[in-house]
Amino acid sequence: MPILGPNQYGKAENRVVRITRDGATHHIKDLNVSVSLSGDMDEVHLSGSNANVLPTDTTKNTVYAFAKEYGIDSAEQFGIHLARHFVTSQPAIHRARIRVEQYAWDRIEHGGEGAHSFVRKGQETRLAQITYDGSSWEIVSGLKDLTVMNSTDSEFWGFVKDKYTTLPEAHDRILATEVSGRWRFNWTDDEQPAPDWEASYEQVKKHLLQAFAETYSLSLQQTLYQMGARIIDNREEIDEVRFSLPNKHHFLVDLAPFGLKNDTADGAVYFAADRPYGLIEATVLRDGREAKIPADLTNL
């Protein structure tokens, strides 16, 4: 008889918005929360018995109830409350994984009264994944859809040439990518003091942007490593970083047929291509630590 292998279940993409009021000043947290549970789940697969199954609908209700009961200090802290609850309250559930997408909002500046008007920032989506097995925690935070560009200080040459190579060497090109990154914290135990999740996120984002901007790049791999190394060097709460960086190609358009010289000196014109694209993926680790973030970054 075929064997049941690894499995998990839960309610995905619970969209929860919490508004707190400090007089006329409102604050907003806007999350998309996904719950995955695993444990003694053989019977539901083999015979259809739901005797061990907490319904996914209940996990949804729990997300909304906990947003009220505990508030949402941070995506990470909210996920910790949820994961702990499922594992400690349900004997059949041995492991809970909570994934969160978070959307940022800015205030709308205006001349009226109150401070309860917001415009969605619309830049990157913040990510958090909280996993708990009843004894130790794994917290991986991240972001996706952060598009960046250096319009110079990027080269690409000295590469291998085989019979299928036609690419010319480049000594001044655009380097652009849409950053997808994940970073794993070394906090694993309730006895340790927890990081300041909000401050950590802001600092990691600042460091990766600055490393991208400040690296004179001979390859996107080199830039990726610098971005990861900057985080490891500056944020002691983080042991591992993984990036997936599509090389968003910008090709200098050949305008010679129209009698135009298209060089970088005075206003270069580029074609921004869609597909195909280079894809560079790598992990950067604190010395002595083990890589645990999976090779393929998913949308948490």
Place this chain on the structure above:
Amino acid sequence: MPILGPNQYGKAENRVVRITRDGATHHIKDLNVSVSLSGDMDEVHLSGSNANVLPTDTTKNTVYAFAKEYGIDSAEQFGIHLARHFVTSQPAIHRARIRVEQYAWDRIEHGGEGAHSFVRKGQETRLAQITYDGSSWEIVSGLKDLTVMNSTDSEFWGFVKDKYTTLPEAHDRILATEVSGRWRFNWTDDEQPAPDWEASYEQVKKHLLQAFAETYSLSLQQTLYQMGARIIDNREEIDEVRFSLPNKHHFLVDLAPFGLKNDTADGAVYFAADRPYGLIEATVLRDGREAKIPADLTNL
């Protein structure tokens, strides 16, 4: 024999990026340009003769060549150069419509040298549509994907009740929408002084955000009208505004089954719904002017 009706053709979604250098400081324009031409085009439809057809590939080349020759001062000005060119240089082409999407970038702040590092702002997409028939211009600018929210100061009551009505009245609700707007300029003639397209866009965006924030709302229609009226009242270069505003419903979650009171006083929890959604569409006009923006806003 079936008759040929209105028709147009061209190359859509030419992605053009132009980088200009002012010493170590770079500037970026990032556009998606679509060309649509019409005129004496019966034969290509009826017999397949391309004798009057400027290839869509040529219109693409023209976009890139003009980005070099004329630069890109604004989406509107760039479209004016293109539209004029097609209508005046091709006898068979009597009308050109250029549509532009524009993506904004912020500078990355960092400690290195130079200013050539950018992060895509990621908020709204700016839009422009330029139409020329050889004698007069129609310029419609706009934006899409600008998500805004008021977390209070919105009510909805006093509505019609029929046998299918179950909605309770609301006296303190979230009002959220994803703004899609278009506004038509009264500049139509090369003899008139042209508006400052860049300044106009920034001011229109500011006014619509402020009107959204400052309106105590009894209906999304009322808020829409105030957003349009604010623009007409403050921007004399604009005669008409049309908005398409989905009502992004945020439902207060019923937490009573869990012994929790979910009211707005101290941290309300909402479910952000996807579908269905209310959809409110209307035009606001300067008195005495005619509505010309089509009922259905397309993605330009």
Place this chain on the structure above:
Amino acid sequence: MPILGPNQYGKAENRVVRITRDGATHHIKDLNVSVSLSGDMDEVHLSGSNANVLPTDTTKNTVYAFAKEYGIDSAEQFGIHLARHFVTSQPAIHRARIRVEQYAWDRIEHGGEGAHSFVRKGQETRLAQITYDGSSWEIVSGLKDLTVMNSTDSEFWGFVKDKYTTLPEAHDRILATEVSGRWRFNWTDDEQPAPDWEASYEQVKKHLLQAFAETYSLSLQQTLYQMGARIIDNREEIDEVRFSLPNKHHFLVDLAPFGLKNDTADGAVYFAADRPYGLIEATVLRDGREAKIPADLTNL
């Protein structure tokens, strides 16, 4: 004071599935229904009074209730029930427009009992738009996302060359497009016998596919006209057809640098491009009739 122009409102994207049972054999209708109403709506925009406003939530309820009460014979017939209801039951509503997307399902062939298992067909999305002003009907049906290809019998040459033209002439190319089409019926009056909406849709789809396949093409415009003309010639219930046809470019890859001849004789290899793309849009009419379908096809 700024003037209110054309406006409408309603609930968009009501996802309704209806299952009917004929013994162990089930039947499915799967729709996405959007309601837009207009009429005496000045006050809701100007003062926020909802005294004339049937809530969008009520229009949603009506969609589900009518699916039960009237069933869903066809998207068009269902829309007719809804539009008539809103206009005749609400004094302030003078015009209703119902848009429907319909998704097709095939039966799963299997050896078990019953016939209640389905797999979504996943090809085109069927569209219908029903508009009623209390006296006459406008019914526009359509489809989108139907991707077709001729791998030969397409040429493109004899076109205009200007200084920006670099395209070589082509005498054997791939012609591929993603069909978006709309067709308007000449049924406008309850006194006329209504078309068989289901049969009409199947026949129109058949004719447009066959015309695409059977036309030796000198331009995509020619193919478009043939597709429209075939429908007008064969379907007397239809007076007008409009297509929006992106030219999904397939470029023959230059393999000469690798010592390979890439011609059509024995296995040509193409690069399927994303953007930019040619975009061909035109209306084909029954002689003597007027074009009413808007220039820009929206997703109904």
Place this chain on the structure above:
Amino acid sequence: MPILGPNQYGKAENRVVRITRDGATHHIKDLNVSVSLSGDMDEVHLSGSNANVLPTDTTKNTVYAFAKEYGIDSAEQFGIHLARHFVTSQPAIHRARIRVEQYAWDRIEHGGEGAHSFVRKGQETRLAQITYDGSSWEIVSGLKDLTVMNSTDSEFWGFVKDKYTTLPEAHDRILATEVSGRWRFNWTDDEQPAPDWEASYEQVKKHLLQAFAETYSLSLQQTLYQMGARIIDNREEIDEVRFSLPNKHHFLVDLAPFGLKNDTADGAVYFAADRPYGLIEATVLRDGREAKIPADLTNL
């Protein structure tokens, strides 16, 4: 100094279409091919030296050249050619992973000459992942976006109730999901006879559809297991199957407020919900084999 962890690079989403001609009858293969290479890549990350880097542009060229040289018998066979080439021809490359999406086309039936007209089938996307490390192969095939529904023969009851549980038990519900599946072959060695990749795919799809249709379901987990077990039991070339099955909820609409009884007896009306959704993921294995497909299915 931070350490470089697992890494790979290559060109993603090379869109390749190959047309072969058998007289007037044409055949089409339509693929999206992504290449990922890894090996001695420390230097490109640490110093930016590209001395070991075959450019991603070269991997793109290789995809197109191989489509000409070897043809495309199947996605799997095509990937095997590519992976073997990169690992055996480049000393620094120790492992190649090729991912393929494949789109199916049907012939358009028509009365003209030739058989070179196609309509994209538009149902599931076929997937293949080929990995080679110079000595052994791992082939994982799959599909995504195959939407299926049973309109009866599904129940859900007898589940755990905690303080957050409000879900009523269900004894006749719709069960619908969008199948994403991957299956791993036990072919790993060039010395073994390779499976018939095309026939295998068709059979696996048939078995999973039939298992879905024929299982009287007490939980989606039970249905998932049956789908996997059917494949393991019937296809000896496959050792492991993993499914990710979103529970596409269809809620019976409460029409009682309108005096309507909405039950399954004569035409039930459902609301098809978007988010949140249950998500059920599990692996089914041949006895004695090890689970190797990662927990999170990516879009290959």
